[in-house]
Amino acid sequence: xxxxxxxxxxxxxxxxxxxxxxxxxxxxxxxxxxxxxxxxxxxxxxxxxxxxxxxxxxxxxxxxxxxxxxxxxxxxxxxxxxxxxxxxxxxxxxxxxxxxxxxxxxxxxxxxxxxxxxxxxxxxxxxxxxxxxxxxxxxxxxxxxxxxxxxxxxxxxxxxxxxxxxxxxxxxx
Numbered sequence: 001x002x003x004x005x006x007x008x009x010x011x012x013x014x015x016x017x018x019x020x021x022x023x024x025x026x027x028x029x030x031x032x033x034x035x036x037x038x039x040x041x042x043x044x045x046x047x048x049x050x051x052x053x054x055x056x057x058x059x060x061x062x063x064x065x066x067x068x069x070x071x072x073x074x075x076x077x078x079x080x081x082x083x084x085x086x087x088x089x090x091x092x093x094x095x096x097x098x099x100x101x102x103x104x105x106x107x108x109x110x111x112x113x114x115x116x117x118x119x120x121x122x123x124x125x126x127x128x129x130x131x132x133x134x135x136x137x138x139x140x141x142x143x144x145x146x147x148x149x150x151x152x153x154x155x156x157x158x159x160x161x162x163x164x165x166x167x168x169x170x171x172x173x
Contacts, residue, residue, distance in 0.1 A: 006079075006101050006132065006135050007135065007136065009031065009033055009077075009079045009101070010079050010081070010101065010103060010135045010136045010140075011136070012029075012031055012038070012041075012079070013029040013030055013031050013056075013079045013080060013081050013103070014029060014081055014103070014136060014139055014140065014143070015029065016029025016030065016031065016041060016042065016043040016056065016081075017029035017043060017044075017056070017081045017140070017143050018143070019043050020043035020044045020045070020056065021143065021147055023043075023045070023047075023048055024047060024048070025043065025044040025045060025046065025047050025048060026044050026046075026144070026147065027043075027044070027081070027143040027144060027147050028043065028044045028055065028056040028080065028081050028082050028144075029041075029042070029043045029044075029056050029080070029081050030042045030043070030055075030056035030057045030059070030060040030078060030079060030080040030081070031060050031078070031079050032060045032061060032063070032064035032073060032076050032077070032078050032079075032097075033076060033077045033078075033079065034064070034068070034073070034075065034076040034077075039063070039064040039067050039068060039073075039076065040059075040060040040061060040062070040063035040064030040065075040067065041059075041060055041063060042055075042056045042057065042058065042059025042060030042061075042062075042063065043056045043059065044056050045059060053087065055084075055085065055087065055088050056080060056081070057078060057080050057084050057088040057091060057092070058087075058088060058091055060078065061073065061078070061091055061092070061095050061097075064076065064095075065095065071094070071095060072095065072096045073095045073096060073097055073098075074096045074098060075098040076095075076097055076098055076099075077097070077098060077099040077100070077101060078092060078097050078099070078100050078101070079101045079102070079135075080100070080101075080102045080103070081102070081103040081104065081136075081140040081143065082102060082103060082104045082106055082140055082144065083102045083104065083105050083106040083110065083111060083112055083133060084100070084102065084106075084111055084112070085106065085109065085111055086109065086111045086114070088111075089111040089112065089115060092129065093125065093127050093129075096127055096129075097129050098129055098130070099129055099130045099131075099132070100112070100129055100130070100131045100132070101132045101133075101135050102131075102132075102133050102134075102135065103133075103134070103135055103136050103137045103139065103140030103141070104137045104140040104141040104144060105133055105134070105137070112131050112133065
């Protein structure tokens with residue numbers, strides 16, 4: 001049984017994911033909690049900021065580090081609606097996050113699984129943190145599935161594609 005506070009904190013991360021969706025971003029939300037306080041919030045903003053590193057986790061970690069005055073967030077918990085990618089997982093390691101709680105599993109890469117595999121192969125990664133997955137996963141998955149379904153049906157229909165020029169393959173808008 002998961003702690004009740006994990007459910008509540010994930011609810012806030014899900015709200016942040018909805019903010020991302022309204023902004024036209026992939027709906028992922030994250031927050032950093034130290035003790036009983038939120039010290040960093042973030043949602044995906046790569047498109048609106050034209051910053052490929054503006055993932056929800058990175059945005060939340062940057063805010064938390066700025067507030068704390070240190071890039072080390074020892075003992076803090078990062079809540080994210082989706083399992084972090086490899087870039088974000090690296091940021092968690094460098095920030096010395098104490099615990100990761102995520103919702104939906106990222107099935108293609110599964111960075112947390114890859115991290116465990118690297119350690120099993122002998123990689124000497126000097127920081128470890130607890131990982132809890134699947135917290136409110138159905139809600140997080142539904143946000144993503146709805147978003148990508150909408151992208152496919154609304155934005156990527158043949159009627160919205162520009163006409164081919166000179167035999168070129170049409171590009172997505």
